[in-house]
Amino acid sequence: MPLPPPHDEHVASQSAASARVQAGPGSCLEVFLAFLRLGLTSFGGPVAHLAYFRAEFVDRRRWLDDYAYSDLVALCQFLPGPASSQVGMAIGLKRAGWTGMLAAWAAFTLPTAIALALFALGLGHFGWLSGSAAIHGLKIAAVAIVAQAVWGMGRSLCPDRPRAGLAVACALITVALPTALGQLAAILLGAVVGAAALKVPARPSLASEATGVSRRAGYGALALFVLLLAALPAWAAISDEPLAAQLAGFYRAGALVFGGGHVVLPLLESASVAGGMVSNADFLAGYGAAQAMPGPLFAFAAFLGAMSSGPLSGWAGGLALLIAIFLPGALLVAAALPFWDSLRLRPGVRNMIAGVNASVVGILLSALYDPVWIGGILGRADFALALLLFALLVYARWSPAWVVLAAAAGGWALGWLG
Template structure:
């Protein structure tokens, strides 16, 4: 196996203490306002969200470096639940403690959740939104954002041939088999290859050395997660009630899905359509609208809760089931953080994480093609717009907010011309 290159050593010796803020050194309001803006502008799904987060918190604000960010991404790829939202929660926790974690989740989730609840309550009037040309422009923006993330993370996390080859292998796996199991297989491949073959030098300062989560809190969160996962089905079975069935179905959807995003849809369909909560036609209409929304796709649960015919419905139902589907991911993140930090100090784990990071780059590369590229680039005009946006992000150093606005305007203009 080749020894680490000088570029590798340069990246690993990047200063962490002087350029990034440590946990608890920011305000809850600061975290809320930044994530609220991201909640309004982060189009493109979970892969694109990782690009937005990297641009905002690694490149622009330097709250954490590429290693700290990639470690959080690697951890959340291992955990069930909405990976991008879990990364956001961890960043909020790092910056402003437990209140920051809650503020990050609320701010990032609320814009799309409220929009989807409103769409559910006025479905007949707003069904055209998902087919508009401006929304298509936003999908093109996601291509540029994800491409920028792959470009930046690839240079930092795949500095040698071994890790570059591992990233390519992960990309091929996820493109050929676009499933959650394939993503997990790619991550597992990175872990095995990294632990067995890679030799990553130690870093002077661990990237995530202080997130403020104690082992006691981790064990408590894990116990609560398991208790709810086992107790809610028992409650639904014994009570035979619609309320218990609703909560159980949505909690399981959030607890048993790796990677989040589109993978959650079959479980949500089982929890809502099969139980008679919503019709199949309404389910598909809401799914189309969710594609056009910023923020996490898990907010689709708010649409289903608002439209449900069960005891939880309307605004209250949408917000309640939104909390239910995100709860297991938050509990698992809290449970894993203190033990993840302890394990990653070991040389073998450090090598394994380096392999996982390379695989994550490959997964991002695969997702850049499918579904991001395939759903957005439908012709030469789309490709030209995506190329322009990528250049503005990478070389012009434009803020993603302005790129998203330009993309919406460009999509509308191209749609009008065509």
């Protein structure tokens, strides 16, 4: 399916802005059906998702105009969490209230989550699959895909020497301290350096409109976000329960990741592999399989929960960890919407977020080495296949879904030849 033409979220087109937007609230069912179609067909990652959303809700359905859509995209790129999913949840919230927000998330996320949970259950039932040549090809695909993410994010988020240097420093921190604590330290360093040393130009002011959330509800969502961020790790530390550690790790991953997508990989690896939930081989195989799916990459949490050897596994584990990783992003959207117009104009906030964005490039660069490279590249032939896949992604512009299929076939061929 061809992608819609690219869209600059900060320059709204006059034709779309002047088009009549459908007034009045919509129904929860209407929102669910619109997002279900996107959840089944939206291949290509977060940037492609935003293009699909604009084509569906600005051009086709006219639920909002170009200015309002651009404002939502700017907000969700500013917040931690899965940006494209947060845009979808915000559209659902504006259209049909809180139930619309839930319907948008469920319809866009569950098709991918169910497919990944089924894949995990298949790996768990047929243990020999984990060591098969085709599954090894998925691990090699993960190397190429994460390398492409580092390449692209480095060019856009580290365009000058200060931010490039900050990314390298954060990579060194997370290589030396490959734990959630090291990643948190890198993010905090990015925030401090960004606020103190960076100067990011202001973006154009966009039109404001009703957010669908009151300020009181925004304060309540923010309070719940902070409470869970503090209470879940405290519960894990006091009780020493594996379930508490799982929920705390996945909630933290959803709460601290800026940019979404591949950036969540190191935090999920710390929460699942380092925590003993899944093996590194299964983690990389699932991550590779997730690239062939439509919908958000954060749905990878369903694979990890279903594959888990912890207290929650199977369908219950997949659903619990899926909710845990998406909940902080949803709470932050609801908390920020009523205040976004004034918040985004503050220079200190823009500079801090620029620093955090540079730090996540460094964190992802560190993850490219460990666990992705170490787990996927075992010899010269693996490196050659990874290099070919990277070229297909970056220069030939292949869809990640086709690259994953090519990787599985290439891994099978290497196993047969070897």
